[in-house]
Amino acid sequence: MQVSMTVNGAPVTEEIEGRMLLVHFLRDQLRLTGTHWGCDTSNCGTCVVWMDGEPVKSCTVLAAMAGGREVRTVEGLEQDGVLDPVQQGFMECHGLQCGFCTPGMIMTARALLDRNPDPSDGEIREAISGQICRCTGYTTIVRSVKWAAAYEAAQVTS
Amino acid sequence: MQVPAPFEYARAGNVAEAIGLLERLGSSAKLVAGGHSLLPMMKLRLANFEYLIDINDLHGELGYITVASDQIRIGAMTRHRELLESAPLLAAFPIFRDAEHVIADPVVRNRGTLGGSLCQADPSEDLSAVCTTLDASCVIQGSGGQRVVSMAEFHRGPYETAVGDDELLIEIRLPLRAGGSSAYEKVERRAGDWAVVSCGAALWMDGGTIAEARVGLAAVGPNTTGIPAIGELLRGKAPSDELFREAGALASSSCSPVTDLRGTEEYKRHLAGELTRRTLSTCVARIKQGV
Ligand SMILES: Cc1cc2nc3c(=O)[nH]c(=O)nc-3n(C[C@H](O)[C@H](O)[C@H](O)COP(=O)(O)OP(=O)(O)OC[C@H]3O[C@@H](n4cnc5c(N)ncnc54)[C@H](O)[C@@H]3O)c2cc1C
Ligand code: FES
Numbered sequence: 390m391q392v393s394m395t396v397n398g399a400p401v402t403e404e405i406e407g408r409m410l411l412v413h414f415l416r417d418q419l420r421l422t423g424t425h426w427g428c429d430t431s432n433c434g435t436c437v438v439w440m441d442g443e444p445v446k447s448c449t450v451l452a453a454m455a456g457g458r459e460v461r462t463v464e465g466l467e468q469d470g471v472l473d474p475v476q477q478g479f480m481e482c483h484g485l486q487c488g489f490c491t492p493g494m495i496m497t498a499r500a501l502l503d504r505n506p507d508p509s510d511g512e513i514r515e516a517i518s519g520q521i522c523r524c525t526g527y528t529t530i531v532r533s534v535k536w537a538a539a540y541e542a543a544q545v546t547s
Numbered sequence: 548m549q550v551p552a553p554f555e556y557a558r559a560g561n562v563a564e565a566i567g568l569l570e571r572l573g574s575s576a577k578l579v580a581g582g583h584s585l586l587p588m589m590k591l592r593l594a595n596f597e598y599l600i601d602i603n604d605l606h607g608e609l610g611y612i613t614v615a616s617d618q619i620r621i622g623a624m625t626r627h628r629e630l631l632e633s634a635p636l637l638a639a640f641p642i643f644r645d646a647e648h649v650i651a652d653p654v655v656r657n658r659g660t661l662g663g664s665l666c667q668a669d670p671s672e673d674l675s676a677v678c679t680t681l682d683a684s685c686v687i688q689g690s691g692g693q694r695v696v697s698m699a700e701f702h703r704g705p706y707e708t709a710v711g712d713d714e715l716l717i718e719i720r721l722p723l724r725a726g727g728s729s730a731y732e733k734v735e736r737r738a739g740d741w742a743v744v745s746c747g748a749a750l751w752m753d754g755g756t757i758a759e760a761r762v763g764l765a766a767v768g769p770n771t772t773g774i775p776a777i778g779e780l781l782r783g784k785a786p787s788d789e790l791f792r793e794a795g796a797l798a799s800s801s802c803s804p805v806t807d808l809r810g811t812e813e814y815k816r817h818l819a820g821e822l823t824r825r826t827l828s829t830c831v832a833r834i835k836q837g838v
């Protein structure tokens with residue numbers, strides 16, 4: 390079957406099998422390997438991308454179900470060589486070690502800040518509660534998201 | 548790599564189209580809503596179908612929460628996140644706030660739907676317990692029209708419902724009455740996991756005595772367990788710790804949990820009793836606080 394959607398703003402049309410999962414479509418067919426693929430059981434969240442502006446686990450969505458929708462991946466965050474503040478925050482505050490969970494964490498964090506520009510530690514922890522990090526113990530991830538929130542607040546006031 | 552077995556993908560644009568496709572394709576077809584119960588099962592090859600009918604485009608038609616004076620009507624495609632963010636729903640039934648915070652995780656809640664939760668008929672499904680607690684009725688539509696069934700009639704056993712092969716669950720109705728509140732508690736092994744046991748309670752007061760009380764337990768029987776005897780015990784009495792302990796004992800002895808990886812039968816009976824006691828107490832505390 391044929392599927393059409395926009396990925397990071399660009400329209401794509403591809404021939405796929407109905408059973409293809411969105412995560413494999415992005416990684417194998419479009420070669421957007423920023424989105425990771427981990428548990429395969431909807432638990433780890435490393436595969437999180439946005440569909441119509443909302444974080445979803447792309448291992449639990451069919452590529453066909455994304456047809457006609459807007460998909461955004463971690464590759465879509467950087468604009469003209471400038472990292473998204475959330476990406477910057479992860480660099481500043483050591484929000485990653487091995488980096489495996491990072492694309493999913495960053496996409497969820499970006500969506501959180503878009504809805505709630507000043508989240509508490511508890512709100513950040515709840516937002517990422519469906520995602521697993523085996524390295525950081527989450528403390529530095531929370532710190533990274535707070536860094537991004539503070540950075541964006543300063544941009545607004547200055 | 549887990550991938551479903553091959554199937555043909557179809558998309559329905561509205562309820563009539565979905566029913567038309569179901570009628571044409573019969574039991575070789577399956578609806579997919581959020582897909583967060585069905586796709587994991589298809590990936591594990593526990594479920595295989597020739598056709599999958601995507602009903603996400605029905606969100607416009609079936610994604611709503613409508614409050615009337617005597618009932619709240621919720622469309623089957625309403626997603627977990629929309630339930631959690633509906634101020635009028637949470638004001639009428641705080642049980643939804645309690646439950647939605649402990650169902651899966653926020654990313655799964657962006658996709659999973661109320662209809663999919665009830666139709667999955669998993670014995671551990673939290674929203675089924677909530678709907679049993681609130682005495683919900685389910686509106687099922689086929690080409691012949693609509694029929695309305697109670698929660699007790701809706702679930703026919705684990706993973707089995709009253710929805711026919713060529714029918715759709717379209718709406719859940721929750722009766723509203725004044726003077727009550729509701730609560731939910733769940734014991735889980737880790738954040739976002741399925742319940743070891745969970746319990747919903749709803750209670751209505753008339754002056755100093757209990758006018759009506761309902762309890763719905765998940766994961767302690769083939770389907771959600773409503774225990775009408777608890778209502779009979781509580782009606783007409785003044786709430787007290789001792790009374791709620793008695794209600795807990797009734798829940799503990801009336802349910803039918805089995806020992807599995809999540810816990811022993813004995814432990815689950817203990818939880819059923821304790822969570823019943825706690826949620827009933829929370830209802831009374833909330834009524835006093837006016838929430
Ligand atoms: C990691 C993870 C953790 C989870 N944890 C919990 C938890 O703690 N508690 C909990 O309660 N749930 C949990 N869930 C399940 C989650 O709530 C699902 O979203 C829900 O069970 C199913 O909703 P869905 O829309 O995804 O249904 P789908 O998977 O799309 O469908 C489920 C079934 O219902 C049928 N169906 C769907 N809609 C209709 C309709 N309108 N009419 C007729 N049939 C229909 C489908 O054909 C299918 O058989 C979890 C899921 C995941 C992936
Ligand atoms: S790969 Fe999707 S949640 Fe783990």
Ligand code: FES
Nearest residue numbers: 486488522523524
């Ligand atoms: S940085 Fe290694 S899993 Fe999170």
